[in-house]
Amino acid sequence: MTHDIAVERQRRWRLLLGGAAGDLGALGEDDQRRDSALTGLYGGGDPVDAGGKRGAGLGGSSPVLHRWLGDVRTYFPSSVVQVMQKDAVERLGLRRLLLEPELLSSVEPDVSLVGTLVSLSRAIPERTRETARAVVRKVVEDIERKLADRLLAAVHGAIDRSRRTSRPRLSDVDWNRTIRKNLRHYQPDQRTVIVQDLVGNSRRSRQASLRDVILLVDQSGSMAESVVYSAVLGASLASLKAVDTKLVVFDTEVVDLTEQLKDPVDLLFATQLGGGTDINRAVAYGQSLVRRPTDTVVVLISDLYEGGVARELQRRVRELVQSGVTVVVLLALSDSGTPAYDHELAAKLSELGAPAFACTPDRFPDLLATALRREDVAAWAEQSGIPVGR
Known part of the structure; x- marks a missing residue:
């Protein structure tokens, strides 16, 4: 082992152990700031509190926390910053401090933080609301920038394919596709293409939406990230005339937020994260929205911990599938991996023809396009390497 590797390893152990490191050596100035930030959050040889937990050094002081957030952003990469912020909220009881505008303005926004702000929305004081909305909007715009174009392109592609017809009216002929399809009939001596098959679009698409998408989103506390992504992606879908999008959130109550889809930030602050879950009631409401079963996709986003009547839920899902509705159950719509979920209910719904699995936001466009094509x-x-609930 070279001297440099040994020194670096000792340095890392010193940062890991904090004040309990003993005589592992002194730290440089930057590492002292890193050590201070880690100790403030995770402790480092401090006395234990009355509950047996090691003490942390941030206390309840907003100025101290503000400086701590600045140090964290300066001395750690963004991915680590987000983890430490999340840990700070959970370990140090910083929910109250997150309601202060000067603190919010210094936080590195991410989906987890948005979930926290949305869950606290009813308690946010007036002077902090605009700051909270600005933080949420920044994350929403970031998600839109990454996913909206892909989602719209995937849906457009699926819809375009579904509305093509081989017997279009003359004004509806897609001449570029028609020529490409008939190139095999090219006559060299006449230098022309003999058109045997026309390709065009159904006139119906100009008059009304071609597909209905109903998003049923569980807003219990464990589904916070999924709610955020559902709101943003739902708002993007709502901008398409070819798709009639409904968004419904539920816990033990069911709330139709379709009218809020114009602004995902307003939509998020209209949700109320936490509480119980009555999935059957939500699916019953979704069932009432179905107008044309074979042209409808219902996406149920829930970890399936049912507080209602599971047997009734299964009956409703069976009825939807048998009527021609495409039903998909997403155990999560987030980047946090497959969550804890009701394996037994997921398996039963999958057997009924409503496959249940977790999906990351970047794969949602392809998933929805597949469903819209009725594949x-x-x-x-x-095929995508995603395990389906069994």
């Missing part, structure tokens, strides 16, 4: 969603998931 096998379970097969798509398996």
